[in-house]
Amino acid sequence: MLTNPSTDSILKIATDLDLLAFPSTDHNPQETQAEDPLIRICEKAVVELTAEVAAVKKGNKNVLNRIVGSVMKESRGRADARRVKEIVERMVCGEV
Numbered sequence: 001m002l003t004n005p006s007t008d009s010i011l012k013i014a015t016d017l018d019l020l021a022f023p024s025t026d027h028n029p030q031e032t033q034a035e036d037p038l039i040r041i042c043e044k045a046v047v048e049l050t051a052e053v054a055a056v057k058k059g060n061k062n063v064l065n066r067i068v069g070s071v072m073k074e075s076r077g078r079a080d081a082r083r084v085k086e087i088v089e090r091m092v093c094g095e096v
Contacts, residue, residue, distance in 0.1 A: 021078050038071075038079055042087045045070040056092045064089060 006013060045067050046053055055063040064085065071084045 021080065038075070038084065039087060041071050041074050041079070042084060042091060045074065046088065046091050053092050056089075064092070067092075 008016075049067050049070060052063045052066050056067070067088050068081060068085050071088065072079055072081060075084075
């Protein structure tokens with residue numbers, strides 16, 4: 001039983017507690033990539049982890065997981081790891 005029951009909806013409570021996953025821009029075409037919070041976190045990780053980025057560019061794809069882990073930590077686990085890996089890989093390999 002809850003000691004402090006709420007009359008708010010589950011969605012409102014989850015939003016207030018910042019528990020929802022990052023929305024995908026694939027489903028929201030009005031939001032550009034620059035406005036996507038996940039892209040900004042990925043960019044930050046790529047800038048901060050220069051040694052890992054250099055290792056990936058040299059062909060060590062396993063180091064990519066360290067960058068993904070950094071993004072997952074920053075997002076507090078709310079990001080989709082597969083999507084993060086795709087975004088980071090595109091950024092590091094120069095496709096973005």
